[in-house]
Amino acid sequence: xxxxxxxxxxxxxxxxxxxxxxxxxxxxxxxxxxxxxxxxxxxxxxxxxxxxxxxxxxxxxxxxxxxxxxxxxxxxxxxxxxxxxxxxxxxxxxxxxxxxxxxxxxxxxxxxxxxxxxxxxxxxxxxxxxxxxxxxxxxxxxxxxxxxxxxxxxxxxxxxxxxxxxxxxxxxxxxxxxxxxxxxx
Amino acid sequence: xxxxxxxxxxxxxxxxxxxxxxxxxxxxxxxxxxxxxxxxxxxxxxxxxxxxxxxxxxxxxxxxxxxxxxxxxxxxxxxxxxxxxxxxxxxxxxxxxxxxxxxxxxxxxxxxxxxxxxxxxxxxxxxxxxxxxxxxxxxxxx
Numbered sequence: 001x002x003x004x005x006x007x008x009x010x011x012x013x014x015x016x017x018x019x020x021x022x023x024x025x026x027x028x029x030x031x032x033x034x035x036x037x038x039x040x041x042x043x044x045x046x047x048x049x050x051x052x053x054x055x056x057x058x059x060x061x062x063x064x065x066x067x068x069x070x071x072x073x074x075x076x077x078x079x080x081x082x083x084x085x086x087x088x089x090x091x092x093x094x095x096x097x098x099x100x101x102x103x104x105x106x107x108x109x110x111x112x113x114x115x116x117x118x119x120x121x122x123x124x125x126x127x128x129x130x131x132x133x134x135x136x137x138x139x140x141x142x143x144x145x146x147x148x149x150x151x152x153x154x155x156x157x158x159x160x161x162x163x164x165x166x167x168x169x170x171x172x173x174x175x176x177x178x179x180x181x182x183x184x185x
Numbered sequence: 186x187x188x189x190x191x192x193x194x195x196x197x198x199x200x201x202x203x204x205x206x207x208x209x210x211x212x213x214x215x216x217x218x219x220x221x222x223x224x225x226x227x228x229x230x231x232x233x234x235x236x237x238x239x240x241x242x243x244x245x246x247x248x249x250x251x252x253x254x255x256x257x258x259x260x261x262x263x264x265x266x267x268x269x270x271x272x273x274x275x276x277x278x279x280x281x282x283x284x285x286x287x288x289x290x291x292x293x294x295x296x297x298x299x300x301x302x303x304x305x306x307x308x309x310x311x312x313x314x315x316x317x318x319x320x321x322x323x324x325x326x327x
Contacts, residue, residue, distance in 0.1 A: 051315065
């Protein structure tokens with residue numbers, strides 16, 4: 001199933017590529033940070049190896065995230081994240097596939113900051129959920145910085161927090177996305 | 186009374202020992218990947234082909250392990266926070282595709298001097314992005 005999804009995602013990427021190359025922007029060094037605030041401790045992890053492509057004509061875009069690339073301050077937290085919660089050996093990647101619904105309000109050829117409404121499907125641990133969030137695009141010549149901050153409930157993706165650590169890990173974590181996109185040649 | 190004092194002292198010592206163990210486990214350091222012994226040694230070409238030909242098996246075998254590859258660094262891509270040595274094996278959607286090795290800061294200069302030369306590069310395999318294999322905490326071995 002996981003490989004079928006990978007294939008589908010790659011197919012979408014390839015279709016986007018062939019349809020309108022000039023309108024595609026991409027990065028392989030996007031950043032996703034998550035932050036968990038709980039009574040006993042706060043936990044933060046950062047991944048700076050996120051791949052993303054956006055088609056500025058249609059508003060379609062995709063993300064692909066290698067889960068083991070999340071780096072934590074503490075080695076033990078990183079170990080628990082990969083082994084107990086995300087189970088990176090079973091679910092090595094997460095992805096998002098969606099589109100900007102107010103694409104008509106964004107002019108990617110004019111520098112400025114634009115608010116974007118985004119909806120799509122977020123897949124973590126092979127669980128796919130429809131989400132709808134707000135973000136911004138800062139257009140600067142041939143570079144676009146996409147940014148968004150939103151919350152996700154870990155239970156939505158079948159991540160179970162044992163009772164013993166319920167005061168260490170938040171049920172809802174804050175996710176921050178920053179993707180510096182460059183025009184594809 | 187004396188017995189109670191001894192029992193209290195033993196309990197206190199036990200609690201302190203438990204607290205010490207918890208402290209050291211909780212604060213255990215990250216793996217020193219520069220010093221880590223590789224779990225696998227192979228050519229960069231074999232390694233990349235494993236992911237593109239048989240992704241599932243390659244992910245199970247290599248993800249989460251330290252690998253030492255022999256190959257050629259084609260170029261180094263620098264961002265605000267990362268220096269990535271790229272061992273390219275073709276062109277794809279994102280441009281050159283291959284193995285992307287995030288370099289430890291103290292290995293950037295050495296890697297830059299060895300662009301185009303045969304190198305042994307070691308790092309932690311995070312996984313496959315769909316187009317690239319991601320190695321992190323990389324060091325130049327030779």
